[in-house]
Amino acid sequence: MLLMLLAPGAGYLLLFFGLPLALAFLSSLGIGTIGADSAFTFRHYVELFTSSVYRDGIAFSVYISLAPTIVSLAIAIPLAVALQASFPGKRLFAVLYKIPLVVPAIVAAFVVMILFDRGGMLSRMLLPFGLQLPKLVRDDFAIGVIIAMAWKAVPFMALIIAGALATVPGDLKAAARTLGAGRLATFLRVELPLALPGITAAALLVFVSSTGAFAVPSLLGPIYPRPLSIWMYEEAMHENNWGLASAMGIVLSAVACVILVAYYRLTTSVHRSAGGEAR
């Protein structure tokens, strides 16, 4: 009976999430791969982890997921705090800051390119002053990628974090203030720990959406290294090597899972001990 009740939900998940993942996993092991003979093999994984090109690709994928997440957290948290207060022009600001939400990633990438590239708008504006922008597009540290992804992610994060902060009851803040905590101490010791679930969720979502990013790193990223997402495209579309592409997809998913679990562990333990420093 219970199984029957669970069937629609569980069936949906199995059909649309479990099945493709299982097929990709089998394909990565050489079973049922498109355009190749079906034979069990570990060679795609061996190739992935022994080739320095792909190993750099994995590391770069992690880098362009983590860095934008950290940068956008650093911007979105103060922004979310500012949105709690009332200030002149807040309504207009509350609309404007959400614009990146509706701009597709590829458009964001072109915006960054037009603004920050050598010969772009900013560098032309700085030219009369004899100043030159550092290399921000296709640079080794993928600054352009980080700018574009953070630009996309900040409003999304700020929206979630502002929502989480707004659920902290005003009485708790007032209680902290009357007990001798200043604004900053109240934020750090009361609001932030209580909003942590929302902040965690926002960070996770941004991180996960960044791991598979394709348009932004292919337009703004360095020539080398390239993230796994781009290698996947190359292998599947140009080399017709679906087995290797599937292995990359599985590794990408696994990396995301590992980091999510680690982050979750970390934040829950911080949350638990948030009030424990007086012991």
Added chain:
Amino acid sequence: MARVRLSALRKTFGATVAVASFDLDVADGEFVALLGPSGCGKTTVLRMIAGIAPPDSGTIHFGDRRIDSLVPERRNVGLVFQSYALFPHMTLFDNVGFGLRMRRIPRTEIARRVGDALALVDLAPMARRYPRLLSGGQQQRVALARALVVEPDVLLLDEPLSNLDAKLREHLRDDILALQRRLGMTAIYVTHDQSEAMAIADRVVLMDAGRMIEAGRPRDLYRAPRHRFTAEFLGHTNIIDGKAADGRIAFPWGDTATVEGASGDVVISVRPEDIRLRVAGDGPGEVRDVTFLGADVEHKVALGGSIVRARSSGLEAPVLVPGTRVAIELPSALHILNEARA
């Protein structure tokens, strides 16, 4: 612990005047209740004292220290909320110790003082628990300990018992009063419950529409209110119109009473429990309704075109059937209201 002086405090929210020119002087160690219907401005007064709502104008002094422009964390108040407002991510120990940590008190002293404060509210064994595991009454006792442990100049309580059930409310009310007496703390207590205000406070300040209507000892306010609002807000009362001449008041139903110095149209307030009913076939009143309230029996009597309520209690309390003709016995000392503000 300090004397608290509020002078010409005013607060508006947009076009709404929440508090209009409010003055109050609370003596060191005095327990004052701000009483009034919701929206009367009593909580706003408290929040202005705590520093959560800045006043538009006016001054607040704790002793000789003027504090109305200070941020809340510099005022040294203890605030207890209707919602308890305990930090859910902290244990009871950390909740109570929060104010001491903010004051950079050494750890060993924090441990000792938090232990003492929790013992004061009988929750010492629960120090390592989280607030969500506690009942409402226990949570409010923790909040009380948290407010008291920092030794505030004044203890502010904002409807602290309103979320608790009736029995627990009385119990905790007595606990709060006992603690305040023991520590000699100046306390300002906001409530909309008139019996709670009268039971707990040395002085009740009755407010309406952002203004103080009347203030005084609970007994004086109850027995000798100057204003009709006071008479009606504290307990139940009968408002009776009469015409007076030469110290004699004539009531619409024909009775008269002697009141020194009364003249012209007068309005008197008579508590239901001060009215005696006497069964009399030719009496001016007729019993309309009788309600058994347990401790009391209340009769509604039609008398001279209006309804008068009379309450009696105890084993001897009469229970009259509707339709019974009765005569009314008013108390010998009648209280005339000052109608100026009614």
